[in-house]
Amino acid sequence: MRRLFQVVRTDFFSLLLTSASLRKLFSVVVILLLSFTVRAQKEITITGIVKDEKTIVMQGVTVSLKGTTKKVVTNADGKYEIKVPNKQAILVFTFVGYVDQELGVGNKTILDVTMKEEAGTLNEVVVIGYGQVKRKDLTGSVAKANVEDMQKANVSSFVDALGGRIAGVVVTSNDGQPGAAPQITIRGSSVTQDASPLYVIDGFPIENFDINAINPNDIESLEILKDASSIAIYGARGANGVILITTKRGRSGPTRISYNVSLAAQRDLRRMEMLSPYEFVKLQLELDSIRSTPVNRIRLFTDRYIDENKGITLDSYRNVEGYDWQDLVLQTGLMQTHNLSISGGNSDTRYSITGNYLNQKGIILNTGMRRYDGKITLDTRIAKNVRLGVSASFANTETFGTLPTAGNGGGVVANMWGFRPVDVLNGQNLEASTVDSTNLIDNPNTTLVPDNLVNPLQQAQNEYRKNITATAIVNAFVEYTFWKNFKLRISGGFNSTTARSEAFYNSKTSQGTLLRNLQGTPLNNNGINGQINNQINSNYLNENTISYRNKFGTNHVLDAVAGFTYQYARNTGYGFRTINIPEAAEFLGIRSLNSGFASTPVTAATHS
Incomplete structure (x- = not known):
């Protein structure tokens, strides 16, 4: 075989x-x-710029290679770059509210695209300051957000869901703290001036508006005025653009009760790759070697980590677990949202009641946000040609925790990346210690708090910061129609925002440490300290307009508006700071401020 x-x-x-x-x-x-x-x-790089029909660059347009999963998104300047395999490749350009476009590459390496709005959107009613028009009749640059798509995003504020949805509007996060307001830039920004837009809520212009005061589920429509029309209507306040928000009101029909709850989890997507104990100790030994001379051998770090008599060498640290402070400081943040709405009415009277509760835990220990808000609306026809409408809302927002963007000497994130990952021989347990004592040895004469002195875990657990904002908005209007084509509208409103900021730094934080250098000099002259600041903003508005609208023939419409607006704003601020609070009283936290030394109080007020 x-x-x-x-x-x-x-x-x-x-x-x-x-x-x-x-x-x-x-x-x-x-x-x-x-x-x-x-x-x-033959792989080809294709670049280009995407604009709309008004030559406005479009951010967030998806550019994909047809037949594959490869895709890129245009940046804030409308630019994109994508690699394709050959000249026969086809690129697909998509954006919400615009017609999809497919373009062949051919012999081109630069492919600029003009996106066209969907025909169905041309009959949309768009709010523009004192009135409403169909999109096809617009002459200015006005963008309307797809609110339904925005509400699908599980976010705490409507601004978080706005990014990438409107051409020429850029949303950037200034601070990763829950509840922190992102920066909105409409068609460019100023280098020296604040680029924040003006918010108009149900016809009420509000500057420095707290975005957390509005429940995203209460928004009916959102438009953005992006050109000179915003200045023509709202003056210099509209120079950075205007965001017009119309909130939901009651609708005719039987009483409808709706309740929904959502739960979301948030965590960091990428982390810094930190040095292992072996890599860190090796670096310290190399520093000793660099600083040494033939006649003067430096052993500062060598003596901390190496003991040859006990058999502890550099290789001994290969199996040491060490500390990754990111694992200790960061967490999975859970956010739960509860929404309740009741609405109904008939052809003459409509009403709505809404309530919202949000609780968000940040991805950094001891950070988070809580919000309670409610809103009531009533619209009724008190006569054949007279309508009356009233709405009132209240929101209370509380954010707390460290500032992720703070630098060394108080920044949890900076210390998390810079704090030592391994204990020294016969030294302290870093995770259980408040400070790294070797830092003081390395800086014997410093009179300031050294970088990476305080344990980032202790800093996050002991730093107390809390911001409480209460916002109340009340609007009312009376509308009288006469002589068929004329309409008189008288409206008034009141907006009040009270903001309270509290901070307290005990002896286990960089800002409140009581440590001294090796010469006995205090590193922090303020000692344990804290502060409280209050800001009260009040706005009063009265608008009186008369409008005329008449259609001549089939293609001509005359629409005219005349009126005047009176608005009065009053801002008041006051606060104080207390330093050198006795260590025996620090367990009282923010309530121990009366036991220290008060610094000069701050007061300010403006009227306009």
Whole structure:
């Protein structure tokens, strides 16, 4: 049997080597290799700019390679860059509210695109300051957000869901703290001035508006005025653009009760790759070597980590677990949202009641946000040609925790990346200690708090910061229609925002440490300290307009508005700071401020 197998095997290979099949197989392999090489050489980079029909650059447009999952998104300048395999490739451009476009690459390497709005959006009613028009009748630059899509995003504020949805509008996060207001820039920004837009809520212009005061589920429509029309209506306040928000009101029909709850989890997507104990100790030993001379050998770090008498060498740290402070300081943040709405009415009277509760835990320990808000609306027809409307809302927002963007000497995130990852020989347990004592040895004469002195975990757990904002908005209007084409509207409103900021730094924080240097000089002259600041903003508004609208023939419409607006704003601020609070009283936290030394109180007020 073995001999028979050997004969068959020998005959098979002899046949294979002498047949044309082997030559064909070899040719196929060569062709495949050459094809792969040619394909790699022909990969083409395509760049371009995407604009709308009004030549406004569009951020957030998806550019995808047809037939694949490869895609990129245009940046704030409307630019994109994508690699395609050959000249036959087809790029697909998509954006909400615009017609999808497919363009072949051909011989081009620069492919600029003009996006066209969907025909169905041309009959949309758009709010523009004192009135409403159909989108096809617009002459200025007004963008309308798709509110339904925005509400699908599980976020705490509507601004968080706005980014990338409107051309020319850029949303950037200034601070990663829950509840922190992102920066909105509409068609460019100022280098020296604040670029924040003006908010108009149900016709009420509000500067420095607290975005957390509005429940995203209460928004009916959101428009953005992006050109000179915003200045024509709202003056210099609208120079940075205007965001017009119309909130939901009651609708005719039987009483509808709706309750929904959502739960979301948030965590950091990427982390810094930190040095292992072995890599860190090796770096310290190299520093000793660099600083040493033939006659003066430096052993500052060597003596901390190496003890040859006990058999502790650099290789001993290969199996040491060490500390990754990111694991200790960061967490999975959970956010729960509860919404309740009740609405109903008939052809003459409509009402709505809404309530919202949000509780968000930040991804950094001891950070988070809580919000309670409610809103009531009533619209009624008190006569055949007279309508009356009233709305009132209240929101209370509380944010707390460290500032992620703070630098060294108080920044949890900065210390998290810079704090030592391994204990020294016969030294302290870093995780259980408030400070790194070796830092004081390395800086014996410093009179300031050294970088990476305080344990970032202790800093996050002991730093107390809390901001409480209460916002109340009340609006009312009376509308009288007469002579068929005329309408008189008288409206008034009141907006009040009370903001309270509290901060307390005990002895376990960088800002409140009681440590001294090796010479006995305090590192922090303020000692344990804290502060409280209050800001009260009140706005009063009265608008009186008369409008005329008449249609002539089939293609001509005359629409005119005249009126005047009176608005009065009053801002008041006051606060104080207390320093050198006794250590025995620090357990009282913010309530211990009366036991320290009060610094100069701050007061300020403006009227306009």
